[in-house]
Amino acid sequence: MISSVTACEILLSGGTVVTMDEDRRVIDDGAVAISAGRITAVGTAAELAHLAARRTVDCRGSVVMPGLVDTHTHLYQGLARSLGEGMPLWSWLAELMWPYAAHMTTDDARIAALLGSVEAARAGTTALLDHHYAPSDPQAVLAVADAVESVGLRGVVARGMAGTPSAVATAHGLAGRLFSRTSSDEVRLTKECIEARPPGSRVLVWPGPHNVTYADQDLLRATAELARDAGTGWHTHCASTPHDPEVYRAAYGTTPVAWLHRHGLLGPRTTLAHGIHLDDAEVRMVGETGTAVAHCPVSNQYGADGVLRLHDLRRAGAVVGLGTDGAAYNHRQDLFECMKQAVLVQRMHHLDPRASDSGEALELATREGARLLGIDAGTLAPGKLADVTVVGLDAPHLTPHHHIPATLVYAARGSDVTMTIVGGQVVFEQGTCTFVDEDAVCAQALERASALVRRAGISRSHPRRTAVDATPDHTRRAEAIATRRVSAPVSADPMHRSEG
Ligand SMILES: [Zn+2]
Structure with a gap:
């Protein structure tokens, strides 16, 4: 859908746009325009080329999808x-x-x-x-x-x-x-x-x-x-x-x-x-x-x-x-x-x-x-909140990408995200969050985690594994699941200890 606007704050241009709209449109060489925290236009890059954008992001080789x-x-x-x-x-x-x-x-x-x-x-x-x-x-x-x-x-x-x-x-x-x-x-x-x-x-x-x-x-x-x-x-x-x-x-x-x-x-x-x-x-x-x-x-x-x-x-x-x-x-x-x-x-x-x-x-x-x-987001359509994620496809594990939904779900991982936009604000790009000092957050988290675990008296060791049949067949596995669903037995009652 093309808006009559002539300008925008951010134009994400040239990517494969996965709209998740009612028709689940995927637009090759697409574009998304953003102004005042909302999406103002979605279409092909050619259709939105007339927009005067304060910032244009070259999304060629990327997927642009709802956050x-x-x-x-x-x-x-x-x-x-x-x-x-x-x-x-x-x-x-x-x-x-x-x-x-x-x-x-x-x-x-x-x-x-x-x-x-x-x-x-x-x-x-x-x-x-x-x-x-x-x-x-x-x-x-x-x-x-x-x-x-x-x-x-x-x-x-x-x-x-x-x-x-x-x-x-x-x-x-x-x-x-x-x-x-x-x-x-x-x-x-x-x-x-x-x-x-x-x-x-x-x-x-x-x-x-x-x-x-x-x-x-x-x-x-x-x-x-x-x-x-x-x-x-x-x-x-x-x-x-x-x-x-x-x-x-x-x-x-x-x-x-x-x-x-x-x-x-x-x-x-x-x-x-x-x-x-x-x-x-x-x-x-x-x-x-x-x-x-x-x-x-x-x-x-x-x-x-x-x-x-x-x-x-x-x-x-x-x-x-x-x-x-x-x-x-x-x-x-x-x-x-x-x-x-x-x-x-x-x-x-x-x-x-x-x-x-x-x-x-x-x-x-x-x-x-x-x-x-209860938020007015989740699809890329004019009027929706500009919560948008850009995923770079330029990596061996994403090559080739014949079917974009399958590529996103089975091949992509969180670390393939190149840009995260919330309400029209870029909160992550070029490998770093824009509003916080990530290194300082990680350093403080490490320090606090050690002190907290020590204070709470929590052991860092893990319980021993219980022996399981290494080669269960489908039938026995299905029977075990069905039995568990009906009677839900537990080998060791976990609910006996008062703590905290
Ligand atoms: Zn939970």
Whole structure:
């Protein structure tokens, strides 16, 4: 579509433009014009050649695509990168992440957020949802939001709330120091943070209770009410592991999603991280209410947590975005890797190479992610926010590139990004972030990470591997997965230790 404008601030010219618009147009020798933070025109380079641009970027040999949207990460975990291998999720929380979190200072969280935001910007991420747990006092939450914004990214800091310990949290050793505030105090503090970053802020604050399974039910009800009153979304982990619905059913006689639905807490404002272990009725509930799911395929595999019912959810009407799930349960803020894994995990699970494709992965990482965050981006079209990523194709591993979506999803990696633009501002180019001193951020992160791990008494060694059959056949593997899905046994109960 060509605009009648005659000038622009930035003209990205000559690249292959992957619009992700309704028709999924890919424009060879294309161009994108940007002014006042928005995209003003998209077309071929010839069609936009009349524009007088303050800056023209030669994008020949590159792809110009919508900025990637990370719908679930935990930037505070950045200083724990590479720790905690081989631990089941709740054990990982109780024994590693919450002792770590409990010893974090505001400055630790700020540096971790800077580090993660720099990494994300370098990998073409323009917006992210940071589920921030620690420290969760308003000063720290707002410092994290400032850090994300200072790198130039947009998005949401979902303020993690533990609240009054529930029976499930207490019974399973999760009600440590992070649960030191009552639910009403948590809601009050979150409201303060939301008000400090009013609508229109580049980084907003949403309420973000930790996890439906072990959260206080009153906290969840108050969260949804706060989000409605404040006009925000809200975010929480839900049905991440096979334990979640089992434990919930044992405690409450229902499942987390069925409970949310019964109390009117699902809907477009509700964004669930993971949402893996859902039965057919729950998939319908999530879909019919237009609830969003942040799908984290790398972290799901890292923790052996399960496979999302991606097509069932999307067919039912759910909005599904893509998330990295933090530097400590993924180890990268790289949505290119997540796109590839989102496809591969579906294919392997269904033993069908048609189960997903590169086009779908691009949808999740761009337009669907933007829907989840409620931002007017995710496609390259006039009027949209100018959140744009440029990927250089001039590398052996990207040569040749017959089919651009497949090249982006299977061959490209975050480090192939050459320029990241957010709201018309170039936040990364020529190998460096424009608004922050990356070397200083890395140096401070190294120093703080060592001190924090020492302070929290966390071991740097990893647990021993358990013996597994080196050559399982497909049948036995499928049987094992099916059995696990039905009965979800665990060889060693991870939920017995009180920490943090
Ligand atoms: Zn998470």
